[in-house]
Amino acid sequence: MPAARVATSVRPDPVRARERTLLLLATPALLVIGVLFVWPLLRLLSMSVADGTLVQFEKAALDVLYVTVLWESIEIGLIVTVICLLLAYPVAMWLVQTSRFGFILGMFFLLLPFWTSVLVRTYAWMVLLGRSGVINRALRDLGWIDAPLPLLHNRLGVLIGIVHVMLPYMVIPIYAALLRIDPDLRRAAEGLGAPAWRAFARITLPLSLPGVFAGCALVFVITLGFFITPALLGGGRVMMISMLIEQQVREFLDWNFAAALATVLLVVTLAVYAMLGRLTGGAGHAGR
Amino acid sequence: MTFRITRRAALGAGLAAALPLPAIAQGAVAKPDRIVVNASGGAMANLFRRTYNAEFEKRHGIRVVDTSPVDFGKLRAMVESGNVEWTVTELGGQDFVRAKQMNLLEPLDLSIIDLSRYPAAVRDSHIFPSSVYSTVMAFRTDVFPNGTHPKGWAEFWDVRRFPGPRSLRNHPVDNLEFALLADGVAMDKIYPIDMDRAFAKLDQLRQHVTVWWTTGAQPAQLLVDREVVLASGWNGRFYDIARRGAPVAVEWQGGCAKQNAFGIPRGARHTHWANQFLQVMTTPQLQAVYATELAYPGLHPDTLNFVEESVKPHLPTTPANLEKQFWLGVDWWTDNGQRAQEAWNRWMLRRG
Numbered sequence: 001m002p003a004a005r006v007a008t009s010v011r012p013d014p015v016r017a018r019e020r021t022l023l024l025l026a027t028p029a030l031l032v033i034g035v036l037f038v039w040p041l042l043r044l045l046s047m048s049v050a051d052g053t054l055v056q057f058e059k060a061a062l063d064v065l066y067v068t069v070l071w072e073s074i075e076i077g078l079i080v081t082v083i084c085l086l087l088a089y090p091v092a093m094w095l096v097q098t099s100r101f102g103f104i105l106g107m108f109f110l111l112l113p114f115w116t117s118v119l120v121r122t123y124a125w126m127v128l129l130g131r132s133g134v135i136n137r138a139l140r141d142l143g144w145i146d147a148p149l150p151l152l153h154n155r156l157g158v159l160i161g162i163v164h165v166m167l168p169y170m171v172i173p174i175y176a177a178l179l180r181i182d183p184d185l186r187r188a189a190e191g192l193g194a195p196a197w198r199a200f201a202r203i204t205l206p207l208s209l210p211g212v213f214a215g216c217a218l219v220f221v222i223t224l225g226f227f228i229t230p231a232l233l234g235g236g237r238v239m240m241i242s243m244l245i246e247q248q249v250r251e252f253l254d255w256n257f258a259a260a261l262a263t264v265l266l267v268v269t270l271a272v273y274a275m276l277g278r279l280t281g282g283a284g285h286a287g288r
Numbered sequence: 289m290t291f292r293i294t295r296r297a298a299l300g301a302g303l304a305a306a307l308p309l310p311a312i313a314q315g316a317v318a319k320p321d322r323i324v325v326n327a328s329g330g331a332m333a334n335l336f337r338r339t340y341n342a343e344f345e346k347r348h349g350i351r352v353v354d355t356s357p358v359d360f361g362k363l364r365a366m367v368e369s370g371n372v373e374w375t376v377t378e379l380g381g382q383d384f385v386r387a388k389q390m391n392l393l394e395p396l397d398l399s400i401i402d403l404s405r406y407p408a409a410v411r412d413s414h415i416f417p418s419s420v421y422s423t424v425m426a427f428r429t430d431v432f433p434n435g436t437h438p439k440g441w442a443e444f445w446d447v448r449r450f451p452g453p454r455s456l457r458n459h460p461v462d463n464l465e466f467a468l469l470a471d472g473v474a475m476d477k478i479y480p481i482d483m484d485r486a487f488a489k490l491d492q493l494r495q496h497v498t499v500w501w502t503t504g505a506q507p508a509q510l511l512v513d514r515e516v517v518l519a520s521g522w523n524g525r526f527y528d529i530a531r532r533g534a535p536v537a538v539e540w541q542g543g544c545a546k547q548n549a550f551g552i553p554r555g556a557r558h559t560h561w562a563n564q565f566l567q568v569m570t571t572p573q574l575q576a577v578y579a580t581e582l583a584y585p586g587l588h589p590d591t592l593n594f595v596e597e598s599v600k601p602h603l604p605t606t607p608a609n610l611e612k613q614f615w616l617g618v619d620w621w622t623d624n625g626q627r628a629q630e631a632w633n634r635w636m637l638r639r640g
Binding site: 064065068069126127130131132133152153231232235236237239244247249250251252253254255 | 359360361364386390453458498499500501502503506509513514515625626629630633634636637
């Protein structure tokens with residue numbers, strides 16, 4: 001980018017032409033976003049106040065049901081994000097340092113789930129985690145447990161299912177951030193006598209924070225909208241806000257209320273996103 | 289572009305001819321190259337292709353394209369945007385009354401669709417009664433052999449005599465009715481539903497229901513996996529796994545019979561052919577094939593005559609089964625569905 005700036009002052013025309021070309025090339029994507037995303041979003045927002053009052057929001061805010069479920073959704077989103085982060089960071093570090101073969105193998109296993117539908121994977125978890133599923137049967141055969149462990153049809157089952165789906169979304173941004181870190185920085189730190197953990201804490205971790213932020217944001221936002229996994233693995237005991245929105249849209253055709261719930265979810269998501277940004281952004285600056 | 293305009297004009301003319309002047313319409317209606325039938329998909333779509341779609345194509349020389357799934361929200365969006373893709377659509381669950389109330393359906397042309405031999409209760413100006421299904425109790429035959437299973441919902445609730453984990457649908461429909469039956473309410477006194485009484489009864493069973501199922505495939509799978517020993521579910525799903533050898537059987541006592549419905553979305557093109565398609569669906573021989581494969585019989589009174597004796601005990605409309613069941617109170621659910629669903633969500637959310 002600085003190189004481009006310098007070029008601007010010397011020979012402005014080709015660069016401006018290049019910018020124009022780039023803008024032109026980006027236009028289809030911008031149009032798609034505008035037409036297929038921004039416009040419907042505005043329609044949605046207007047639908048939530050279609051009665052001319054805020055009565056739909058009043059219902060969403062005052063009814064214990066919706067407040068509780070929204071809170072539970074955020075809680076699940078945060079737990080999933082933390083678990084994914086703890087699991088993904090070591091994987092990403094390993095991917096950066098491993099051999100070419102290890103990298104290909106790791107990426108293969110990481111991306112493999114993307115070719116399987118979420119529904120199939122959810123049913124697979126039911127086979128594994130059930131009362132007489134693979135895990136419980138194995139543990140019983142080993143004599144470690146007498147009664148089957150409650151792994152499914154509760155919050156634990158839902159968390160396992162969602163973490164499994166979301167893990168690649170955390171690994172890949174962190175991997176990309178780690179890859180950009182100049183390995184000489186770490187070598188320099190170690191050469192100056194810093195133990196490995198300090199080199200990690202002072203150099204690797206702060207420099208990887210943009211990737212961590214991107215991963216956390218992706219995982220949290222997508223998790224909030226999860227629908228089929230909690231419905232199937234939660235056995236009905238775990239309710240997420242997207243399930244209630246779906247109910248209003250498809251079953252009761254109460255689109256104004258559904259729009260209000262969706263708007264609340266959007267605002268909460270943006271708020272948490274902003275908080276995350278400030279948290280990691282601040283830390284990132286301190287590290288530089 | 290010109291092709292499009294002329295085609296639309298031709299279609300418009302066809303519609304105009306079909307609606308007010310049935311006498312001319314028969315000969316004059318333009319034939320489209322295809323119609324679109326939207327239904328549940330999966331095993332049902334395969335059977336539709338083999339039965340109704342094939343027969344319609346043979347009779348009228350118009351190709352039938354099938355789409356899925358059934359989606360009430362999409363139906364509303366299509367009708368309101370004036371861009372109706374479906375010629376005919378299935379209407380899920382209890383939605384058909386509301387679809388009519390919300391003016392999302394074209395009236396049926398009963399001069400084309402012959403419902404004269406159908407039961408009077410299911411004949412309607414806008415709603416085509418396609419088949420019957422029932423939410424019934426199913427059990428593992430190895431856990432409850434030789435008729436030792438619960439016979440009715442009072443016994444389903446009796447966890448001391450009939451121990452083991454159970455599964456019910458994560459939805460108020462059926463469950464409120466079953467709870468009232470378990471509490472001693474007579475089948476003809478269920479409606480209007482006393483929700484407080486129903487939820488109080490559900491409280492008693494709550495901790496023994498390990499799974500509240502969401503999709504129709506779940507209860508069958510839960511029984512096969514031994515995840516539960518008793519479950520509610522749609523009769524065709526249990527029929528399917530029992531036929532493939534699973535140790536699962538059905539108790540019809542207290543089952544909740546329901547009508548499956550089809551309709552023509554308002555503003556659909558080719559409504560004449562939509563009505564012709566529904567007329568094909570009244571053919572008892574085809575309904576019998578459908579019933580034999582899925583255990584969801586149509587409502588033409590002759591259908592049972594074309595079904596093998598061995599299949600009859602598995603159909604909800606066999607007289608011996610029908611008298612053990614009650615019909616879902618669609619009107620009550622149309623008026624109270626949203627309120628009941630919110631009460632249900634609240635009840636589910638309570639801990640314990």
